[in-house]
Amino acid sequence: MLNHYETVFIATPVLSEAQMKEAVQKFKNVITENTGEIVHEENWGLKKLAYPIQKKSTGFYYLIEFKAPGELVEKLEIQYRRDERIIRFLTFKMDKYAVKYAEKKRRQKQSEKVTEE
Numbered sequence: 001m002l003n004h005y006e007t008v009f010i011a012t013p014v015l016s017e018a019q020m021k022e023a024v025q026k027f028k029n030v031i032t033e034n035t036g037e038i039v040h041e042e043n044w045g046l047k048k049l050a051y052p053i054q055k056k057s058t059g060f061y062y063l064i065e066f067k068a069p070g071e072l073v074e075k076l077e078i079q080y081r082r083d084e085r086i087i088r089f090l091t092f093k094m095d096k097y098a099v100k101y102a103e104k105k106r107r108q109k110q111s112e113k114v115t116e117e
Contacts, residue, residue, distance in 0.1 A: 001069075002067040002068055003067065003068065003069070004094040005066055005068060005073060006064070008061060008062065009088065009089040009090075010087050012060075012084075012085055012087055013058045023083065023086070024043075024062055031068060035068065037066060038065070038066045040102070040106060041064045041065070044062065046058055046060055056087065059087055065102060
């Protein structure tokens with residue numbers, strides 16, 4: 001049975017757009033190559049950090065929501081740790097309420113986009 005997860009990672013702000021895309025693709029591949037399924041992703045862009053990490057005050061935030069067997073999380077986090085572009089990451093298992101909330105939030109965003117157009 002697949003669990004539902006959400007992972008957010010923060011990449012160093014010195015990356016070019018191409019380097020950031022490459023980093024995102026790498027982690028998405030880790031998920032999909034290990035029987036995971038990506039449900040949703042959001043690029044939150046460059047944001048100010050709550051406190052400096054590695055002398056940096058900003059970072060590129062990226063969220064991926066995915067379904068996967070539990071052992072995939074360890075593989076993903078090993079890749080985060082090995083990658084010098086990643087300054088922080090957090091992965092958590094979503095319960096059914098978190099999954100519903102995320103879906104609801106996406107629907108709201110979608111309907112906001114439609115009304116703006």
